[in-house]
Amino acid sequence: xxxxxxxxxxxxxxxxxxxxxxxxxxxLATAGxxxxxxxxxxxxxxxxxxxxxxxxxxxxxxxxxxxDGYSLLDPTGPAEVLSxxxxxxxxxxxxxxxxxxTDTGDVAVLADRSLDEAGRLDVLLVPGAGNRGxxxxxQNRPLLxxxxxxxxxxxxxTSVCTGSLILAAAxxxxxxxxxxxxxxxxxxxxxxxxxxxxxxxxxSGKFITSAGVSAGLDMSLYLAARLTDDDTAKAIQLAVxxxxxxxxxxxxxxxxxxxLKARALKILEDSQV
Amino acid sequence: xxxxxxxxxxxxxxxxxxxxxxxxxxxLATAGxxxxxxxxxxxxxxxxxxxxxxxxxxxxxxxxxxxDGYSLLDPTGPAEVLSxxxxxxxxxxxxxxxxxxTDTGDVAVLADRSLDEAGRLDVLLVPGAGNRGxxxxxQNRPLLxxxxxxxxxxxxxTSVCTGSLILAAAxxxxxxxxxxxxxxxxxxxxxxxxxxxxxxxxxSGKFITSAGVSAGLDMSLYLAARLTDDDTAKAIQLAVxxxxxxxxxxxxxxxxxxxLKARALKILEDSQV
Numbered sequence: 001x002x003x004x005x006x007x008x009x010x011x012x013x014x015x016x017x018x019x020x021x022x023x024x025x026x027x028l029a030t031a032g033x034x035x036x037x038x039x040x041x042x043x044x045x046x047x048x049x050x051x052x053x054x055x056x057x058x059x060x061x062x063x064x065x066x067x068d069g070y071s072l073l074d075p076t077g078p079a080e081v082l083s084x085x086x087x088x089x090x091x092x093x094x095x096x097x098x099x100x101x102t103d104t105g106d107v108a109v110l111a112d113r114s115l116d117e118a119g120r121l122d123v124l125l126v127p128g129a130g131n132r133g134x135x136x137x138x139q140n141r142p143l144l145x146x147x148x149x150x151x152x153x154x155x156x157x158t159s160v161c162t163g164s165l166i167l168a169a170a171x172x173x174x175x176x177x178x179x180x181x182x183x184x185x186x187x188x189x190x191x192x193x194x195x196x197x198x199x200x201x202x203x204s205g206k207f208i209t210s211a212g213v214s215a216g217l218d219m220s221l222y223l224a225a226r227l228t229d230d231d232t233a234k235a236i237q238l239a240v241x242x243x244x245x246x247x248x249x250x251x252x253x254x255x256x257x258x259x260l261k262a263r264a265l266k267i268l269e270d271s272q273v
Numbered sequence: 274x275x276x277x278x279x280x281x282x283x284x285x286x287x288x289x290x291x292x293x294x295x296x297x298x299x300x301l302a303t304a305g306x307x308x309x310x311x312x313x314x315x316x317x318x319x320x321x322x323x324x325x326x327x328x329x330x331x332x333x334x335x336x337x338x339x340x341d342g343y344s345l346l347d348p349t350g351p352a353e354v355l356s357x358x359x360x361x362x363x364x365x366x367x368x369x370x371x372x373x374x375t376d377t378g379d380v381a382v383l384a385d386r387s388l389d390e391a392g393r394l395d396v397l398l399v400p401g402a403g404n405r406g407x408x409x410x411x412q413n414r415p416l417l418x419x420x421x422x423x424x425x426x427x428x429x430x431t432s433v434c435t436g437s438l439i440l441a442a443a444x445x446x447x448x449x450x451x452x453x454x455x456x457x458x459x460x461x462x463x464x465x466x467x468x469x470x471x472x473x474x475x476x477s478g479k480f481i482t483s484a485g486v487s488a489g490l491d492m493s494l495y496l497a498a499r500l501t502d503d504d505t506a507k508a509i510q511l512a513v514x515x516x517x518x519x520x521x522x523x524x525x526x527x528x529x530x531x532x533l534k535a536r537a538l539k540i541l542e543d544s545q546v
Contacts, residue, residue, distance in 0.1 A: 083345070
């Protein structure tokens with residue numbers, strides 16, 4: 001097919017209308033698109049190479065911890081939402097800078113700063129992982145030390161999925177209510193002094209834990225509201241068009257059959273490297 | 274706080290129980306964890322450096338296109354879901370290998386293969402982007418040529434958010450029904466011979482387009498069912514605990530006030546570099 005592309009002769013209005021609904025155009029007329037500028041090379045370097053990646057803005061500094069074997073959506077769902085918080089900076093952190101690969105081995109996200117370079121964080125988010133990555137993280141004493149030390153100055157310390165087990169291993173959830181991946185709940189309660197609450201996210205003091213993987217989206221919208229206000233969080237929800245309608249209703253472990261749970265865990269295990 | 278970590282003396286059962294609910298343990302007893310093996314360095318290299326990244330499995334080959342300025346959740350949500358499809362390989366692709374940064378500049382995902390290295394794909398997924406990245410992609414003729422050429426042999430060609438505008442710019446959606454980011458719908462209908470359908474995802478022939486950002490999760494579960502069967506897709510949904518319960522009900526543009534829509538677009542614009 002050698003169909004000519006429409007993009008060869010874009011209408012003069014293209015640059016100003018692609019992302020704008022007509023209803024919103026008037027309200028945005030003064031904002032202009034000049035701030036976004038022409039396309040330029042930002043494919044390698046973060047906003048800045050030193051200091052705060054929010055280019056001097058005074059919004060919350062959000063650090064997301066990456067470690068080998070995390071589950072991809074755990075850090076990236078919240079990063080999508082939280083990067084829309086006005087003035088916020090979101091920085092991917094790991095023990096060493098560089099690409100950190102997921103539990104399936106399929107994808108790597110770049111850690112832009114090492115833990116030593118993280119600086120003070122307003123929000124720390126610890127994602128979950130498959131067994132291999134999770135066990136390694138829970139046994140990584142320097143990592144747990146860094147989490148404890150960083151937690152001293154955060155406004156919120158948060159987790160997605162089995163990330164709460166890492167917070168628990170760091171001793172931060174003792175005596176608290178928390179959530180985790182559904183299949184890890186018995187382990188959490190057996191191993192730590194933590195009361196499992198089967199909600200999408202659970203706040204206990206400044207700690208906010210999320211249920212499995214996708215629950216980080218719900219948690220991060222809640223967190224966005226805490227960092228700003230409900231109206232801003234609602235605008236962020238609309239900005240990412242988060243009006244979920246999955247084709248099935250099978251995501252709740254409390255309603256799932258034993259067979260479906262066994263299939264889900266087998267699928268997870270088989271997908272991991 | 275110098276709390277001793279629980280991880281220092283894990284119970285002997287730790288490796289086998291962390292991710293397993295008691296109800297599922299019996300069913301999984303034969304699977305064992307040997308397949309996942311001990312932690313090893315997978316933080317830099319994909320499963321293989323050549324050939325198919327699924328390590329020789331015969332599942333679907335899924336390619337996700339990255340380009341400067343994409344929105345983070347657009348490729349990563351579907352990658353999380355689709356990487357759980359039994360035997361599937363998910364590969365991040367871009368014009369050149371290396372880190373490709375998002376619209377906010379905050380995060381980079383690694384492209385593991387260049388477009389020349391992509392090989393035949395069963396599924397192509399094109400994410401959306403902010404204005405800067407979107408316009409550059411829609412005007413990038415080699416990229417559009419590659420999309421058209423790759424599409425010739427896919428089983429499904431899919432998009433998330435404004436990725437459908439890139440498919441349209443490549444001439445692939447002519448005469449079809451499709452969806453896109455809510456604010457881009459008027460532009461899509463004005464510019465292309467496409468009928469906008471305000472659903473989470475729209476299938477037209479082998480093309481499956483998604484609404485904005487988070488809609489890629491719903492679409493990819495549907496796609497997982499098409500690539501396997503409903504029961505497998507439901508198990509994947511449970512595996513990623515996708516039982517969405519956002520704290521607000523503000524993600525549907527058709528129900529949103531003009532003020533909220535204007536705020537959402539302003540937030541998007543201000544968050545982008």
